[in-house]
Amino acid sequence: MSGSLYAVYGASGCGRGIMPLARNQLRKIGVEADRLVFIDDGAGPDRVNGHRVVTYADFFALPACERHVVLAIADGAVRERLAARCTADGIRPWTVAAENVVVMDDVHVGEGAALSPFVTLTSNIRIGRYFHANLYSYVEHDCVIGEFVTFAPGVKCNGNIVIEDHAYIGAGAVIKQGRPGQPLVIGRGAVVGMGAVVTRNVPAGATVVGNPARVREKI
Structure with a gap:
């Protein structure tokens, strides 16, 4: 039987940033580079940065004893749909993290996370499934983060904050620290704009x- 097969789902910008980490x-566990591919169902080249690009159907058809995938898609709703599809087909969620990610005390991160270089997770933190933390983001102490949450580069998530499922936090956003027993809450599916200061x-x-950040009225 063939060995395990691994994939980065998405060959665009996010995926190209995750692939070197993957x-x-x-490499550190002795898996050959040819067992790692991109999955992308859009029209495009056959190879990107030295790795094959295959469709989902082709990935599923390739011989393997196990299949693992990290979902390199910034949109949390799309990640959720793809995660459900992969789970139904027996493809395992795969967490990919840069070597220099800092994880301190009592931190739990759910399956399928993508943690980019220079991410810091300090202490007493709970993070749900399929979390994306982009370059130079951090999560401070006593935070609870839901599922399919996305941090763009440079997000500053300070202590005692609750971020609910599917929230998107834009590049360089700062979230003010909450209080013990009175956390600052970012609601489900909320979007925090680039550079916003959430108080x-x-x-x-x-x-x-x-x-300070204010709700943008719909036009």
Whole structure:
């Protein structure tokens, strides 16, 4: 029987940033680079940065004793749909993390995470499945983060914060520290704009921008 097969789902910008981390992670456990591919169902080249690009159907058809995938898709709703599809087909979620990610005390990260270089997770943190933390993001102490949450580069998530499922936090956003027993809450599906400074709770589904961050009215 063939060995395990690994994939980065998505051959665009996010996937190209995750692929070197995935390759290095596998190299350390003796997995050959040809057992790692991109999955992408869009039209494009057959190879990207030295790795084959295959469709989902082709990946599923390739001989393997096990299949593992990291979902390199920034949109949490799309990640959720792909995760359900992969689970139904017996493809295992794979967490990929840069070598220099810092993880301190009592931190739990759910399956399928993608942790980019210079990410820091300090202490007493709970993070759900399929979390994306991009370059130079951090999560401080006593935070609870839901499933399919995305941090763009440089997000500053300070202590005692709750971020609910499917929230998207834009590049360089700063979230003010909450209080023990009174965390600052970013609601389900909320979007925090690039460079926003969040000083109060954000309602579910809202988009906030600016300093201090305010709800952007729909046009």
